[in-house]
Amino acid sequence: MPASASRGGQNFDASGRGSASGRAESAAQRVTELIESLPPGSRLGTKEEMRTLCEVSVGTFNEALRLLQSRGLVTVKPGPGGGLFSAEQSPMVRLGNSVLALDAQQNDVADAVRIRDALDPLLIEDALWHASPADIAALREHITAMERALDDADPVAFVHANWRLHAAIAAISPNVLLGSLYTSLLDLIEGHTLSVLPTGEQPLAEYIAQRHELHRALVDALDRRDRDEALRLIHEHNTSPAETH
Template sequence: MSSAPKDASGRSGRVGAGTTRAEAAARHILALAEGRGAGVRLGTKEELRAQCGVSVGTFNESLRLLQARGVITVRPGPGGGLFTAEQSPMVRLGNSVLALDAQQTDVAEAVRIRDALDPLLIEDALWHASPADIADLREKLADMRRAVETEDPVAFVHANWRLHARIAAISPNPLLRSLYSSLLDLIESHTLAVQPFGDRPLGEYIADRHRLHGALVDALDRRDRAEALRLVHAHNTSPEAADAPPARLPAQP
């Protein structure tokens, strides 16, 4: 059986660098589900939480990850618990990306593919973003701004990815959303540090990136297609374009 992740109490297993306990617990459940048909009972929530050695809150976060990826279903009541889900071709594609993550694939390629998908997501956001979506994007921008003000580049990068994930969530295309989310998960799981570009101060760089993303959200709010696509092109092709350049993404040991 797969080794369980280590909780704060020091129970069985160990979490690798760059992997949260929730992600490690999700991988443990995923290993239990692999190779089984749809509808197979894996155990009760409490049984599996105890196997993973994590808190209730952490385990619930793991369940949200697995349910979002279409790996499991949770059934309440007597005889309930965690069951393997019927996997559509879309879910299998998402899980193949997650499998690459576990194999420590080239993160630079994940960044490149993510950048290639950005214009598709921007097109969808231009058509489908609601006022509530725009308001939520501005909240994510505020998180980025606070990271700039506190000169916390790691918090900035994670807030930036939350903004991109929220833009992706606007798309009505489930395949595009699933693939993009999987790529973000892969990139984030391998990000161990944030370092400056050459001689340029890192604080200046993240402030510029915050302004660029703010302008992008403004363009989405105005439904300004030309400007939004110009900004996402600048976002991905300028000399300092990537929010998480490959040079800053050492693979997990």
């Protein structure tokens, strides 16, 4: 998907410069075009050189740089000879109708995702028995954070909020070993994730909206102590074509 295209429902005018976010997107597109003409790992220049090339303010370029980093396109290296570099090719791990772009350890992350999925039903069973009203309220706060990321069209923030929800479910379990193992797996996955990208099979915004609804329904089922529905949803979560995380 070209960086200049509409993302997550955000609209840009024909020049991409109709707003501050549009100017940042336009600058990100210009750097992306430069990256595409160079081998991975190439030095692009200093931050100031790139800002001058894009003809934008410092604040706008900082936002453009944030976009480029969130998409796994640019790395920043400090010190002499440092500056902005096109990112090395990232390994990928599939996540339903999206993929995680990783910095390294592709096999370790893929294994961690599989083990984490296998532990989910155990943690849901514990949450059904042990979740207090305060626990449910805390889970709903994470659902709200996921909704904010959905509204902001920020898939990286959405996935991180999603993982925090799962960590909170794990924390409800009285089984310390199970909770510790699960959160360690989440930390491994999160620590190596650079960005979240679409696969092209479904618009990423649509996919994320579906995942938000599934997690909201899961928390509702936990609140009702509806075991059959909660286990059905966690099974759908981990085995459907849109297997989310």
